[in-house]
Amino acid sequence: MEMKLDCLPCNLQQILEASRLATDEADKQEKIMCEAVQLIADYKRFGKPPVLGRELHQLLVKHTGVLDPYKEIKQKNIEESLKILPQLQDFLSRKENKLYWALKIAATGNIIDLGVYSDVDVEQSVMEELGREFAVCHVDKLKEDLKSAKSVLIIGDNAGETVFDRILISVLGELDIFYAVRSEPIINDATIEDALASGLEECATLISTGCNAPGTILSECSEEFLDIYHKADIVISKGQGNFESLIEEQRRIFFLLKAKCPVNADLLGVNLNDYVFMWNGN
């Protein structure tokens, strides 16, 4: 997906928040923002939004030396998610269409970062959001594919959400499950370390995409990842960053996300903040 004009203020807001996590020094924050505005002025050069996202992140590293400004936030998100895992399991146990609701749980994990910035009750917010059904849901296609599938690749998104994905994996059946994460810390996206802290190694083979952008840019991914990506019977891509970087690809993918920005909502034909589980083969 090409960058849209909406991506410019949104990226500028995101780097401002990240710069404040990385340093308390006002002059450094100012330098980061000044250079960020210059990068954003040249936005066409970056093509897809996650590529600009990475360039902005690298400004942080350059000016503060902090490689992972979201480290504490990610840890807190994982802890909060592990705390409510029993409630998620209980929620699913009371549902008949387990695959649908496991997908819904995995998609809802995307809101776990809300709690970090405010005093909202994480458990309550998650339970409320769980009840909101998908605006688009190609679960029947997934059910059909699962009948003959031997392997599934899940491309993960944020740390914390990773814990919710264990619920999804638990209903997929006896398959080879691969769970892919970013190669390096970038915003609050999950890395191997975060996947391990989320307990994902118990139910999936963890791999790095080889890409350090907040998305999955195939031309930058490792051969190991690309081999799994092409051979997997089913690929489930989670979140907006992966959606933005994979939506134009040829292979069949299920996109599982909450449409948190108007550009993605528009592209998906849904309302802002709707949940979507969309197969790109329709």
Added chain:
Amino acid sequence: MEMKLDCLPCNLQQILEASRLATDEADKQEKIMCEAVQLIADYKRFGKPPVLGRELHQLLVKHTGVLDPYKEIKQKNIEESLKILPQLQDFLSRKENKLYWALKIAATGNIIDLGVYSDVDVEQSVMEELGREFAVCHVDKLKEDLKSAKSVLIIGDNAGETVFDRILISVLGELDIFYAVRSEPIINDATIEDALASGLEECATLISTGCNAPGTILSECSEEFLDIYHKADIVISKGQGNFESLIEEQRRIFFLLKAKCPVNADLLGVNLNDYVFMWNGN
């Protein structure tokens, strides 16, 4: 108030919305945004946020020829406000502390633009917000000042909100009331035309500040306005733009606003979206 880093993404978002109101042509929107980013990169040159706001607005005029992209929105806001004026009067008639609640009505008028962008029920939203009391309210100081005052200057903010201000004026008593507006269309701020459409000429002497920024930059104001500003016994400044441009001035002013941005909320020592009626003499 000096520009803060938070002003950069916020201004960029605002000019994006305005560019879409001014033109449907994508290439023009893109040109506006590219030049907007360049202006924002040089943000320190502008000093106060309303000065940058005006420069960005002038990009719109340059690229589209549209002098007043918010014209229809302003008209709609005024119409909606006139429609609920009887409900506002009824709300006030049931209150004992009329000055407090008339101030609250005038401050709540600031949310009238919400309805334009979504399907929310304007009357319901306004009535809900009316019930939220001020986080800071120096109404006792105003009561005291009104005992000896002969003249009041209100510096207006948005079109639509102007209608709500008629309620405030109705409780001030038999005084010379001056109501000041921007000299030219800028964002959704009120001009003389908007003040007339709101019916303000029935209860106040309408004047232009002489300044065409979305705030009141005294060094740019007309002599006529400055004379009233300095001589008025009481000055009530409405909204964030006026607050940002007048907060460091020497004369005593009552600031009446909803703290819609984190920078202003922080400066006022309140939470985001709190309502404030603050005298700067404390």
